[in-house]
Amino acid sequence: xxxxxxxxxxxxxxxxxxxxxxxxxxxxxxxxxxxxxxxxxxxxxxxxxxxxxxxxxxxxxxxxxxxxxxxxxxxxxxxxxxx
Amino acid sequence: xxxxxxxxxxxxxxxxxxxxxxxxxxxxxxxxxxxxxxxxxxxxxxxxxxxxxxxxxxxxxxxxxxxxxxxxxxxxxxxxxxxxxxxxxxxxxxxxxxxxxxxxxxxxxxxxxxxxxxxxxxxxxxxxxxxxxxxxxxxxxxxxxxxxxxxxxxxxxxxxxxxxxxxxxxxxxxxxxxxxxxxxxxxxxxxxxxxxxxxxxxxxxxxxxxxxxxxxxxxxxxx
Numbered sequence: 262x263x264x265x266x267x268x269x270x271x272x273x274x275x276x277x278x279x280x281x282x283x284x285x286x287x288x289x290x291x292x293x294x295x296x297x298x299x300x301x302x303x304x305x306x307x308x309x310x311x312x313x314x315x316x317x318x319x320x321x322x323x324x325x326x327x328x329x330x331x332x333x334x335x336x337x338x339x340x341x342x343x344x
Numbered sequence: 345x346x347x348x349x350x351x352x353x354x355x356x357x358x359x360x361x362x363x364x365x366x367x368x369x370x371x372x373x374x375x376x377x378x379x380x381x382x383x384x385x386x387x388x389x390x391x392x393x394x395x396x397x398x399x400x401x402x403x404x405x406x407x408x409x410x411x412x413x414x415x416x417x418x419x420x421x422x423x424x425x426x427x428x429x430x431x432x433x434x435x436x437x438x439x440x441x442x443x444x445x446x447x448x449x450x451x452x453x454x455x456x457x458x459x460x461x462x463x464x465x466x467x468x469x470x471x472x473x474x475x476x477x478x479x480x481x482x483x484x485x486x487x488x489x490x491x492x493x494x495x496x497x498x499x500x501x502x503x504x505x506x507x508x509x510x511x512x513x514x515x516x517x518x519x520x521x522x523x524x525x526x527x528x529x530x531x532x533x534x535x536x537x538x539x540x541x542x543x544x545x546x547x548x549x550x551x552x553x554x555x556x557x558x559x560x561x562x563x564x565x566x567x
Contacts, residue, residue, distance in 0.1 A: 271446075275446065275491055276446070276449055276491075276517065278446075278447040278448065278449055278450075278451045279451070281451070282451055327400070327404065327408070328400070330404065330437065330444055332436070332442075332444040332491075332492065333444045333446060333491060
């Protein structure tokens with residue numbers, strides 16, 4: 262079974278309040294030297310069989326329509342074979 | 345004249361929206377997210393709440409509900425659709441309206457009486473307001489910050505498609521103080537604050553919200 266991983270991040274120009282909250286906690290806990298924190302989402306999609314070109318294209322379509330909102334988010338997609 | 349109100353799993357304000365429709369003089373019809381049939385309604389309200397728990401993104405999963413396929417099609421034909429709060433998020437995710445709604449910039453849930461200016465009184469949902477009418481209705485949201493790229497914001501303002509703007513302090517970080525927008529045709533309106541909670545003095549700070557529901561009655565009769 263192959264796994265397709267989709268990482269979604271807010272576009273750089275969109276404010277990320279959650280990342281800001283995490284950044285604030287870094288400071289309170291004494292983790293210094295951190296300039297910024299951005300929080301994203303990772304989807305691990307396990308396929309029934311091999312990650313053929315068609316199957317990956319389908320997942321890319323799912324990422325475009327459901328997993329990421331292109332108005333505010335960018336995503337990257339990669340295939341992990343063998344576990 | 346029938347106004348349909350959709351209930352998604354996690355909708356909270358569907359009952360108040362039906363009540364507001366009835367107070368305005370319409371017959372309120374409960375619609376179910378899993379039923380693509382609109383049961384002959386003349387207009388639709390997508391209510392506030394946390395449909396699907398706001399999982400993934402607010403409105404992202406509701407957008408694919410069977411009822412939305414019909415609503416998207418009918419909206420394209422001119423049927424009036426009002427999305428309030430979570431409903432606004434669903435309209436943006438459906439691409440019936442441009443832009444998106446993200447978490448409040450201060451990261452806290454907000455609940456307050458919010459002054460607004462109605463800047464476009466030519467939509468199906470705002471014709472009963474005067475131009476630049478100032479109203480106060482309830483605002484309560486977590487993901488209420490309206491965002492879009494600069495070109496989209498310029499276009500919305502240039503075409504007079506900003507329906508309502510926050511007055512006084514910007515409560516959630518929305519770009520250009522935008523509280524509500526409309527599509528080019530003026531039949532689809534998204535609004536972050538809640539007019540349906542402000543139709544009776546017993547339970548609301550004002551009755552300023554009633555105009556959204558009386559406006560659509562006239563829009564349907566006129567069409």
